[in-house]
Amino acid sequence: MSHYQKDHVSVDEYFKIRESSEDLLEYIDGTVYMSPSPSTRHQRISSRLHIKLGNFLEGKHCEVFHAPLDIELKNEEIEGTKIVIPDISVLCDKSGFTDQRYVGVPDLIVEILSPSNQSHDLITKLNLYMNYGVKEYWIINPMLNTVTVYSLNNDKMYEQHDMQTNVGCVSSKVLEGFQIDLEYLFC
Template structure:
């Protein structure tokens, strides 16, 4: 994100009209490419549209799928039992101002979720996002997505590392557009600040027995 002095320098430049022309041309081309991406995207493909480029995703490794499944099971069960909204995994296309993403796990509060029809395919800004790191996605998860999610007011963002078995919990403070690291955990329990009442052992994300125990203890 450009700081105010950088913007002032651009605004004062004699080249501003030319800069604006280049930017507008670039964004117009992106809009057309984005429409084409959405038309051609099929349910069988996981892909994202980032800064004018289509990013195709390779099949996920077992460790990634297992971690995603365990968290999804816990979060989805809790959200539906408490009637808090809707949880989706992997294929929900969230459409931000410039980019389209398919996060690993997303939560929408009840108000937003109530607007989704059975055929809904292009989703608004979620309230909570989780990305599970992989070799091919880590740079984006910590880079453009980290910045974009914050800029769009997604109040809570978890980054899960399958290899380190850690969860990083990032939150937006009031009136801020940059994430604050609330905590990085390799054990103990983690409580969501957005999904009211949702608290789980960190181990339940990485271990099947701990996951089953958490479900039995919290939802049994």
């Protein structure tokens, strides 16, 4: 994950930059971040998980979306604008949809690590999602074949709900009954 430009940028400037750029750009605390193009393996993992989530959610209230979908995080208790592009988002509150993006807090977010974005997803986004109230955050590490699932506890802090490496199934706390086999995910 690299900075798109070094100077502090207003949200209006960010939207102007987005209009003229083909890059995947996120906006956090006045900084514009550019996401690297995903690897083939990243895309395979994302596609497999998206299909499983889509099948699981068929006929249910929630929907699953894959990148690029802009998520403008909005929580009445937090000031400022943060716009992220998670690899996968599960959205249950339909009132947040606009023509350009989703405004609100997803119920579940998945980020798939790349060598260049690990600290951004493991530190910056983990804290951002926790503070905004994303109920569940999955971090998939294709380099280690690991999936870690964090869920919000009663103190609104993330705690590890599940973690598997190489084999076994990882489950969701928020989407009761959903699980995915790591051998399928990483094959």
